[in-house]
Amino acid sequence: MNETTELLAVRVAELYYEENKSQDEIGGLLGVTRWKVGRLLAQAKERGIVRIEIVHPRARRLGVERALCERFGLDDAVVVPVPASVTELGDRVAQAAADYLTALRPVPRTLGVSWGRTLDTIAGRLEQGWATGVTVVQINGGVSLNRRPGTAANTAATIAQRASGQVVLLPSPAILERIETRRAIEADRTVAGVLELAQGASAYLYSAGVADATSVLVDSGYLTAADVAELVRKGAVGDVVGRYIDANGNIADPGLDERTVGLGLDQLRAAKNAIFVVSGEAKHDVARAVVTSGLCTVLVTDEATALALLEGTV
Amino acid sequence: MNETTELLAVRVAELYYEENKSQDEIGGLLGVTRWKVGRLLAQAKERGIVRIEIVHPRARRLGVERALCERFGLDDAVVVPVPASVTELGDRVAQAAADYLTALRPVPRTLGVSWGRTLDTIAGRLEQGWATGVTVVQINGGVSLNRRPGTAANTAATIAQRASGQVVLLPSPAILERIETRRAIEADRTVAGVLELAQGASAYLYSAGVADATSVLVDSGYLTAADVAELVRKGAVGDVVGRYIDANGNIADPGLDERTVGLGLDQLRAAKNAIFVVSGEAKHDVARAVVTSGLCTVLVTDEATALALLEGTV
């Protein structure tokens, strides 16, 4: 399209979209047929001269969602556009996750949830009555040692309460100091029952942690910043339900993993409905590791993360 | 429109504009009639949920243009959107002014032009052959004392040359030290002839200067920064064709005006086609003074200036 045609396309687009003139009227004004006007409008759209954007806190990016599903073999994806002016990125994504959960059919009878800041925000965004009779089970440990007492329990409890359901907490630390202690605690009837319930959940809802000192595992006292630095040196890009993974989605430190209580990654991979919620540039690496290694079936994320995932592969 | 309807409108807009589904298809997907889909789309547009923007260096803002004409009684207005990322604001506006001049019908036989940076940029943006046989006459003095020798002459000459026309320069300083000298020079046959031609021009093309030390009149040595500061204290907001005006469009310093050579503001007000080109926040005050006091019939400006003009009145 040469410069003259391009300028004509600009004028046509202005008259059509800003002046609300019909293609026939525009043709008369500019001395071209209405068929040519239509073609110029199509070209204006193709070349980005006309930009149509859906601007709303609940808006989605359906095209990007489909591209993610095709690329990564996901069952579903939810992508939310977040304008640069919005500072609470996680809020928009959490809202979208809450919307998705509310709309999920069939309603999951048992929902396994992790804990962390993202999950807490999602819990806060769920409406009372988002479902009825959902049993919410914790899938990673964290009741004890937690410096913010009750957050993990609160998250699961809130989600359950707002679905008029029950909460089943995992009464165990997230990470134990000795493998023997982890085995003993998992063998205990109380913990074993919760883990069995967790393994049988119809859906899982979880996020990821960044492999740095901001991790809630550091915050909670399970790991030190030095521990995490060592994990990074072993290739860790982040943690999923308390388990550190590398860029290929494999366990970064098997020894640490053996001491970690909660649902295993194999069980997450085998899940029929694993809803992964993630946002922010800091989590791009772990997000990529999760979606490329089959650790989720549904992804809820922001547009920038989605586009980064789509650009980075092949 | 309550929250449920608003969310429905978002979904409808996404399916229509991003998925290119017909209103009938969308109705089937969402369980509403195609007529309701149409109404939801209209609401989405009204409430800014759908934003359609023309993004191109040559794009205009036709609605804003019409509003300016209605508000200020202009014969025409040209408003160009300039994205925040574009640093050469004046370039876009200068291009629009060049476009306007080229499209002007009837072609002006005699075109009076001022000189300054904006006019120089416009001259550079005009294409060879933008018109034929146009006599370009300088309407404000400035050949002598100019520290950038020839700029004023170059501007007029370039415009004339690219219209295969003649240039008529005003061989006089912009401002003289004594009123008597100004009268003498204007009485001289050479200068008088040019001024007569200038007064009889079919169209005028000019910009405005900011009332501060960046003025080309300071740059050129006619005024000192102290002179301009004094003018500001007398209420000057800027200069038009070398004449300082206040917020109401009146001469700020009659004494200085008496020593200024060139087309008078009364003559500009009486013109049938006075094309005023202005951009940038620094010039908002003088722009307002010009459009509200009948000193132009056509305004070419950037979108931010246009909106500032529309907001500031009444």
Place this chain on the structure above:
DNA sequence: TGGACTCTTGCTCATATGAGCACATTGCTC
């Protein structure tokens, strides 16, 4: 509780637009 008024909805018919086709134009190669 009923009537009046306002708002919303579904529909008919008119208008607007697009898909696909046949023909025209343009550009390239021999």
Place this chain on the structure above:
DNA sequence: GAGCAATGTGCTCATATGAGCAAGAGTCCA
């Protein structure tokens, strides 16, 4: 310069959408 391929154009007919209207729904007040 001719032939061929690619691109562009105008058109017919089908599809999509909107304007205006009548009917239904909802709200408010006496």
